[in-house]
Amino acid sequence: MYDVIVAGGGSMGIAAAYFRAKQGASVLVLDKYEIPNQMASHHGVTRMLRLSYGHGSSYVPLALESLKLWAELETSVGKELYRKTGAITIGYPDSEFVEMAIESAISNNIPYKVMTADELTDKWRGLDIPDDYIGCFDPSAGFLFSEDCLTAYKDEALKYGAEIHENEAVVSVEQEENFITVKTDKDTYHGAKVIVTAGAWLPKLLPELDLKIQPVRKTISWFKPHEDNLYGNDFPCYIFDTKDHGLYYGFPDFDDYGVKLGSMDNDINCEPDELNREYGAYEQDENDDRAFLERYMPQAAGELIDGKVCMFSRTPDDDFIIDVHPENPNIILAGGFSGHGFKFASAIGSILSDLSVDGTTTHDISTFKLSRFSKPDETLLS
Ligand SMILES: Cc1cc2nc3c(=O)[nH]c(=O)nc-3n(C[C@H](O)[C@H](O)[C@H](O)COP(=O)(O)OP(=O)(O)OC[C@H]3O[C@@H](n4cnc5c(N)ncnc54)[C@H](O)[C@@H]3O)c2cc1C
Secondary structure, rough: EEEEEOOOOOOHHHHHHHHHHHHHOEEEEEEEOOOOOOOOOOOOEHHHHEEOOOOHHHHHHHHHHHHHHHHHHHHHOOOOOOOEEEEEEOOOOHHHHHHHHHHHHHHHHOOEEEEEEHHHHHHHOOOOOOOEEEEEOOOOOOEEEHHHHHHHHHHHHHOOOOOEEOOOEEEEEOOOOOOOEEOOOOEEEEEEEEEEOOHHHHHHHOOHOOOEEEEEEOOOOOOOOOOHHHHHHOEEEEHHHHHOOOOEEOOOOOOOOOOOEEEOOOOEEOOOHHHHOOOOOOOHHHHHHHHHHHHOOHHHHHOOEEEEEEEEEEEEOOOOOOEEOOOOOOEEEEEEOOOHHHHHHHHHHHHHHHHHHHHOOOOOHHOOHHHHHHHOHHHOOO
16 A cells, blocks of 8 residues: 555656655556656657746746756756756737736746847847747746656655656556555556546546546657857747747757757647657648748758657646546546646646645645636637
């Protein structure tokens, strides 16, 4: 009998396991693949972290807490996990995404600078943007080495006594009289509490909840710039809200990886176990990304260096689900991170650990409650 079983040791699950094991609990982590892996939602080297936040100002306290916890993890493992590059959110006039980034910086007292198109292209010569676009520069932003973050939490969790079983898939999570039984493809385990963090597979593990989560196929591409030094160490992370190409995000060309980018749009609905994981299987994989670069960062649109396929788990409102199971206080669930969850994995891990103690947390997670989908708001129902 474990104090806590974590079903899915990806971004959120392995962080939760670390925090709970550190408190002295007996923790078992079960993952269908290795931790980290190339099959779920956390691979592809990097994930952006911003404080001026286009998805809403309620995320900013969580981002600040996450930044603090990532720094603590870096110190514990003695390895760089976060690189501060700054980030610019650029968009057309009246872009709600840019307005929200500015508003979230103001309301949370975060340093930021609003810049005109001229100011942006003067500072970063690699940009080519329409005259009426504006940008919000967030100097505290940067990127996390996502796979290294998972390895760091895994190593630390093991240090605090967690048991980790990789390549062992959870098949069912069932309530017994006063404990939970977790069946896998190899064995059966019992836990006082279970944290279910199976990413794109979450709805399958908790079918009774009919979760409004849609897994979607996403790609990321790395391009070699035509001109060296334009997009290197002095170039920030970027998010563009454009009229012609939708929402794009990307990373500077550091350590010769190339310029990396991906689209927040252009989703293809998928079933995680049948996902076509071959980059280039669809023409849009490379073509859409290249077309964006040719328009907004033309000197970056050189040879394709690499490409990967990943999944977002979308909720109808793109807000997360972090909650206690409505019919079973011993099951805690987190998912539906809608393509922007990684930066928060440290804080969410600590919240899930709290919830697995007595169902409460001092953090405000009201935005993430499941009950929002049972309200009669047609826009939230899929
Ligand atoms: C291309 C791409 C770019 C992104 N960019 C950013 C970014 O810049 N910034 C940002 O903040 N976020 C970003 N995200 C989003 C972020 O990576 C995700 O929100 C986050 O990784 C989700 O974490 P998770 O723990 O829910 O899922 P995962 O990290 O996928 O973990 C789920 C785990 O559950 C395991 N699992 C599944 N089924 C079972 C089972 N039956 N039994 C046992 N284990 C199981 C899986 O193997 C996996 O390890 C991006 C995502 C993608 C795909």
